[in-house]
Amino acid sequence: MPDTYAARRSQLRDRCAAAGTGAALVSRPANVRYLAGGAPNGAVLLLGPAQDTLVRRAAPAQDPAEGRLDDTLRSVSLAMTGPDPVVAAAELAAAAGADTLAVEEHHLTVARHRALGAAAPGVRLADLAGAVEQLRLVKDEEEIACLRIAAEISDQALGELLESILVGRTERHLALELERRLVDHGADGPAFPTCVGTGANAGLPGHLPTDRRVEEGDFLSVCLGANYRGYRCQLGRTFVIGTSPDRWQIELYDLVFAAQRAGREALAPGVEHRHVDRAARTILVGAGHGEGLAPSMGHGVGLEIDEDPQFSPAAMGKLDACVPVTVEPGVHLPGRGGVRIDDTLVVRPEADGGPELLTITTKELLAL
Amino acid sequence: MPDTYAARRSQLRDRCAAAGTGAALVSRPANVRYLAGGAPNGAVLLLGPAQDTLVRRAAPAQDPAEGRLDDTLRSVSLAMTGPDPVVAAAELAAAAGADTLAVEEHHLTVARHRALGAAAPGVRLADLAGAVEQLRLVKDEEEIACLRIAAEISDQALGELLESILVGRTERHLALELERRLVDHGADGPAFPTCVGTGANAGLPGHLPTDRRVEEGDFLSVCLGANYRGYRCQLGRTFVIGTSPDRWQIELYDLVFAAQRAGREALAPGVEHRHVDRAARTILVGAGHGEGLAPSMGHGVGLEIDEDPQFSPAAMGKLDACVPVTVEPGVHLPGRGGVRIDDTLVVRPEADGGPELLTITTKELLAL
Numbered sequence: 105m106p107d108t109y110a111a112r113r114s115q116l117r118d119r120c121a122a123a124g125t126g127a128a129l130v131s132r133p134a135n136v137r138y139l140a141g142g143a144p145n146g147a148v149l150l151l152g153p154a155q156d157t158l159v160r161r162a163a164p165a166q167d168p169a170e171g172r173l174d175d176t177l178r179s180v181s182l183a184m185t186g187p188d189p190v191v192a193a194a195e196l197a198a199a200a201g202a203d204t205l206a207v208e209e210h211h212l213t214v215a216r217h218r219a220l221g222a223a224a225p226g227v228r229l230a231d232l233a234g235a236v237e238q239l240r241l242v243k244d245e246e247e248i249a250c251l252r253i254a255a256e257i258s259d260q261a262l263g264e265l266l267e268s269i270l271v272g273r274t275e276r277h278l279a280l281e282l283e284r285r286l287v288d289h290g291a292d293g294p295a296f297p298t299c300v301g302t303g304a305n306a307g308l309p310g311h312l313p314t315d316r317r318v319e320e321g322d323f324l325s326v327c328l329g330a331n332y333r334g335y336r337c338q339l340g341r342t343f344v345i346g347t348s349p350d351r352w353q354i355e356l357y358d359l360v361f362a363a364q365r366a367g368r369e370a371l372a373p374g375v376e377h378r379h380v381d382r383a384a385r386t387i388l389v390g391a392g393h394g395e396g397l398a399p400s401m402g403h404g405v406g407l408e409i410d411e412d413p414q415f416s417p418a419a420m421g422k423l424d425a426c427v428p429v430t431v432e433p434g435v436h437l438p439g440r441g442g443v444r445i446d447d448t449l450v451v452r453p454e455a456d457g458g459p460e461l462l463t464i465t466t467k468e469l470l471a472l
Numbered sequence: 473m474p475d476t477y478a479a480r481r482s483q484l485r486d487r488c489a490a491a492g493t494g495a496a497l498v499s500r501p502a503n504v505r506y507l508a509g510g511a512p513n514g515a516v517l518l519l520g521p522a523q524d525t526l527v528r529r530a531a532p533a534q535d536p537a538e539g540r541l542d543d544t545l546r547s548v549s550l551a552m553t554g555p556d557p558v559v560a561a562a563e564l565a566a567a568a569g570a571d572t573l574a575v576e577e578h579h580l581t582v583a584r585h586r587a588l589g590a591a592a593p594g595v596r597l598a599d600l601a602g603a604v605e606q607l608r609l610v611k612d613e614e615e616i617a618c619l620r621i622a623a624e625i626s627d628q629a630l631g632e633l634l635e636s637i638l639v640g641r642t643e644r645h646l647a648l649e650l651e652r653r654l655v656d657h658g659a660d661g662p663a664f665p666t667c668v669g670t671g672a673n674a675g676l677p678g679h680l681p682t683d684r685r686v687e688e689g690d691f692l693s694v695c696l697g698a699n700y701r702g703y704r705c706q707l708g709r710t711f712v713i714g715t716s717p718d719r720w721q722i723e724l725y726d727l728v729f730a731a732q733r734a735g736r737e738a739l740a741p742g743v744e745h746r747h748v749d750r751a752a753r754t755i756l757v758g759a760g761h762g763e764g765l766a767p768s769m770g771h772g773v774g775l776e777i778d779e780d781p782q783f784s785p786a787a788m789g790k791l792d793a794c795v796p797v798t799v800e801p802g803v804h805l806p807g808r809g810g811v812r813i814d815d816t817l818v819v820r821p822e823a824d825g826g827p828e829l830l831t832i833t834t835k836e837l838l839a840l
Contacts (some may be wrong), residue, residue, distance in 0.1 A: 111702040145678075169779060183767075184766065184767040185767040185784065185785070185786065207581045209581065209582035209586075210581055210582075210583040211581060212578060212579055212582055213577065213578055214575075214577035214578075214580055214581070214582055214599075215577045215578040215599075218577075218583045231582075231583075232801070245653075276655050277652075277655075280648070280651065280655060282651045283648065284648045285644075285654070287644050287645075287648060310513075313740045381579065399552040417553070418553070418629060472683065
């Protein structure tokens with residue numbers, strides 16, 4: 105694994121050299137973790153000009169959830185009461201003779217950027233922009249293996265919940281139980297706050313659980329995901345409570361299912377991001393549900409739950425193989441509830457069998 | 473309550489006017505919530521030049537955990553796929569004739585600050601700095617009432633856990649159970665990730681729970697807190713597992729208890745922040761535990777779990793009445809474990825009975 109991180113850092117150094125910057129300062133935690141194996145709280149990574157250095161605060165012990173640091177990497181520990189690590193890193197860069205330092209302007213605040221500049225007055229600051237995020241887009245097989253395990257854990261947690269009695273329980277309790285089960289099965293934690301919506305709340309994207317109890321006749325929608333070694337997946341399903349779904353429920357479910365399938369089937373290397381969005385969106389718009397649709401029909405996943413690419417109408421760019429993404433259309437009818445179906449898949453060429461579905465919980469409409 | 477928010481905004485406008493800026497853009501979520509009653513995801517608040525305006529994204533429904541918005545406040549909703557709310561707010565400010573706009577440079581990233589400036593080229597940008605954080609320091613009785621309930625919930629959750637069997641259970645499970653109980657008793661959620669450490673992990677500040685199981689003879693330290701209507705408190709205790717604590721355990725506990733009491737007793741209006749730190753720290757250092765001590769012995773709480781003041785050796789400033797704070801010294805012995813004791817209290821003048829203890833779980837050394 106240290107080789108993996110060293111290779112990633114070397115790729116980033118090559119990009120910086122091509123852009124004419126001899127040193128880069130990475131501060132966004134997921135980017136630090138990608139390049140250093142771990143991201144202790146507040147740690148930043150200085151690449152070049154000579155040696156790569158992780159600058160961190162001294163901490164009594166490393167938190168396992170922060171990952172396993174590449175121990176071949178030089179590390180500088182600051183006192184707990186010492187300067188901001190970005191300031192210390194800028195001083196190191198200046199001392200090592202860097203003339204230009206690329207920083208993550210989309211992550212650093214104006215105040216930190218100013219303090220950093222003041223600490224290294226002779227160094228010209230440039231913008232690293234999304235260079236590390238771009239490296240993170242295509243995953244290696246080790247990263248995909250982590251996502252596969254994260255998906256397996258999520259499927260198990262959801263499967264167990266479905267075997268229990270749901271009527272009368274609150275959204276909050278179901279969400280907490282799902283999160284407990286994720287951890288039981290080996291997750292480092294939930295990948296994002298677990299979303300459980302029932303009745304009129306079902307199908308609301310990003311709905312946070314309330315004290316509403318599950319009732320007969322409800323739609324129940326659940327969206328959860330495990331974080332396994334930092335890699336985060338997403339699994340969403342919608343169920344009907346009781347023995348006989350209403351006609352409108354079956355029709356709405358079939359519609360969202362068709363849209364989600366169209367999105368999944370559109371996934372292939374070389375396909376434009378916005379084409380995946382369109383494949384799913386067209387079906388929902390065509391059925392008269394254009395109003396209130398989410399701005400995207402899915403997104404990349406990895407060390408963050410919502411990373412590039414974005415499947416939205418205006419997204420630029422094309423899919424590559426080995427990019428893990430979600431496909432997650434949904435329709436919500438105000439006051440009545442709705443349906444969402446979320447899967448995590450890996451884009452694969454047709455010769456390899458097409459998109460690899462990681463979240464394998466059934467998408468039949470279950471009446472529970 | 474709308475009057476409360478309007479009064480807070482008027483105070484901030486007065487400060488801006490005194491500093492020569494006619495308009496301010498508040499983007500830090502806790503600050504938005506303080507001034508507007510709620511902070512829907514991504515919403516920002518424009519104060520002046522004429523009218524105050526909340527700029528937010530259209531969302532299918534408001535999340536109750538985001539608070540209840542002051543409905544007398546003008547609100548502008550952007551499409552989900554629309555511009556960044558800070559950019560839209562800057563355009564509004566320019567259109568309303570603002571010549572200067574104060575922004576939160578400690579919150580805005582360099583990239584957003586640049587986009588905001590480009591959207592309002594005729595407006596001079598200034599720094600609002602910590603003006604809202606300063607207003608937030610002293611709490612009104614309604615805010616303190618929320619913290620009191622948050623503390624009560626935390627005491628209940630911890631009390632129930634102590635009645636159950638602990639030996640053989642993992643840190644992760646205990647933490648999840650505590651979080652479930654917080655929600656059971658009416659919390660909007662945990663105020664921060666619950667910290668449970670046993671054996672050598674006990675007493676580690678910020679330790680995230682692992683699969684280590686509780687064993688006979690362990691120290692077990694727990695730090696939790698409820699979020700109630702946005703207000704967050706902190707409660708930490710350390711216990712011994714088994715019937716007969718070792719001599720070193722009793723001695724270490726008594727020492728940390730003495731330091732924590734000294735810190736609590738130092739709390740009074742007019743006392744320097746660093747004096748509170750010193751009161752607790754001196755006792756630990758005097759007993760030979762100077763190495764590895766936390767940089768602060770406590771901090772303010774409110775809409776964020778870690779806000780001003782800081783009780784650290786170099787902190788400037790003096791305490792005011794009605795400032796809620798934690799006092800939380802601890803000692804960790806590598807490989808053996810340690811002790812932490814955290815309380816949330818409100819600074820009150822002696823005439824009112826001195827500091828008001830919100831977290832009332834016993835601080836006797838319990839053997840469980």
